[in-house]
Amino acid sequence: MSSSFINIFLIVIASLGTICSLIVVMQSNVFRSAIALSFNFLCIAVVYFAINAEFLGTVQILVYVGAVSVLMAFSVLLVKDLQTGSTSIIGVNFFVSGFISLLTFFVLLFVIFTTDWQTVDKLNEPKIKAALFEEYSLNENKDIMIVSKETPAMEIHSGVYNNSIIPIGTLLTTKYFISLQLIGLIIVSCVVGSIAITKNTIENDDEMEELL
Amino acid sequence: MTLTIILIFSSALFSIGIFGLLTRKNIVITLMSLELIFNSVVLALIAFSRYTIYYTLSFSELSLEGLYSIFSGHILGIFIISVAAAETALALALVLALGKFKSTIELNDLSEMKN
Numbered sequence: 068m069s070s071s072f073i074n075i076f077l078i079v080i081a082s083l084g085t086i087c088s089l090i091v092v093m094q095s096n097v098f099r100s101a102i103a104l105s106f107n108f109l110c111i112a113v114v115y116f117a118i119n120a121e122f123l124g125t126v127q128i129l130v131y132v133g134a135v136s137v138l139m140a141f142s143v144l145l146v147k148d149l150q151t152g153s154t155s156i157i158g159v160n161f162f163v164s165g166f167i168s169l170l171t172f173f174v175l176l177f178v179i180f181t182t183d184w185q186t187v188d189k190l191n192e193p194k195i196k197a198a199l200f201e202e203y204s205l206n207e208n209k210d211i212m213i214v215s216k217e218t219p220a221m222e223i224h225s226g227v228y229n230n231s232i233i234p235i236g237t238l239l240t241t242k243y244f245i246s247l248q249l250i251g252l253i254i255v256s257c258v259v260g261s262i263a264i265t266k267n268t269i270e271n272d273d274e275m276e277e278l279l
Numbered sequence: 280m281t282l283t284i285i286l287i288f289s290s291a292l293f294s295i296g297i298f299g300l301l302t303r304k305n306i307v308i309t310l311m312s313l314e315l316i317f318n319s320v321v322l323a324l325i326a327f328s329r330y331t332i333y334y335t336l337s338f339s340e341l342s343l344e345g346l347y348s349i350f351s352g353h354i355l356g357i358f359i360i361s362v363a364a365a366e367t368a369l370a371l372a373l374v375l376a377l378g379k380f381k382s383t384i385e386l387n388d389l390s391e392m393k394n
Contacts, residue, residue: 074280081288088292091311092299104311107292111318114285118329123321123356130364135314142371143307146378164301168294175290179283186282186330198346199332211346227346228329234347235354243354250361257365261372 070188073117080117084110097143105136119228122235200226285326292319306374306384310367317363321356328352 087110090103108131115124187199194213197203202214204222214223227234239247292315299312332349378384 070281074284077281077284077288081284081291084288085291085295088295088315091315092295092303092308097305097307100308100311104314107315108318111322114288114322115325118281118285118326120325120329120353120356123325123353126357126360130360131314131318135364135367138367138371139307139311142374145375146307146384161302164298167301168298171297172290172294175293176287179286179290184282184331187332188330205343211343227349231350231353234350235357237347238350238354239357242348246354246358250358254361254365257369261369264369264372264376 077114077117080110080113084114098140101136101139101143104139105132108132108136119231122232198226199228202226282326282330286323289319289323289326292316292322304386306370306377306386309386310370310374314363314367317359321359324352324359325356328356 084107087103087107091100091107094100094103108127112124112127112132115121115127194203194211197213198211202223202225204212204214204224224230296312296315296319299315300309303309303312328349328351374384377389381389383389
């Protein structure tokens with residue numbers, strides 16, 4: 068795919084995602100904003116797929132579109148008077164926070180446009196380009212070599228951006244293994260905590276009412 | 280050019296999330312704005328990881344380990360996504376408890392810990 072095609076595609080997807088996120092914060096019906104949020108997550112997943120981050124895109128769809136949006140929608144449906152009973156958002160608060168967020172946006176835009184980004188497109192090293200986007204092979208010292216006609220077909224690896232699952236899996240099981248275990252521990256403790264909170268709401272109604 | 284487009288998208292999401300955090304009084308919408316901010320940060324991280332590897336690769340000695348280490352941004356993104364999902368589950372459990380016992384989830388009405 069050519070670069071300009073990807074740029075036009077990304078502009079369309081980014082506008083869609085921005086419109087969806089505006090609906091999330093402006094809509095008074097909470098259920099509709101949960102639906103718009105899931106569409107926004109989907110747009111971000113499409114951006115991930117477009118910039119060679121397939122694994123991240125899959126995780127985004129599984130976790131955010133599949134789990135978090137459904138959780139939001141269920142909690143909206145389970146709480147009484149949540150769907151319609153939302154306060155009006157127009158007021159002094161509206162203009163002040165709009166000014167603050169616009170200021171943040173323009174500061175970020177200024178930084179983005181005034182920085183001279185040294186992107187990978189400006190790279191002119193043939194070895195790195197081959198290792199990233201085309202094919203490479205390894206010699207005895209595990210150094211990266213450019214594929215030539217003498218290279219046996221067994222030793223040719225496709226570029227890391229064409230096959231990003233293997234590097235991510237290697238990093239997760241070697242360099243970042245302890246961090247992975249820690250994240251699992253955090254998730255388990257969060258799940259135990261949320262079960263404890265919602266279990267109390269079912270069994271000990273009177274006790275909790277005294278507490279609150 | 281592609282990096283610029285993605286960064287503009289990410290900063291738009293970030294500022295819209297800040298707007299929602301400051302404006303809305305509903306807890307669930309506040310959580311949604313928080314998710315928007317998390318997503319914008321992860322998006323910027325992945326875009327940097329994809330397009331500015333100029334800084335991370337040293338040209339003279341390019342080994343397999345160095346080649347794999349350009350995916351550290353992806354790993355960090357996965358970690359942020361999992362922590363954000365756990366945090367959302369916990370916060371929505373709190374919302375359910377509040378909605379059952381106080382029958383309100385407006386942030387202005389929750390002032391027990393004031394004074």
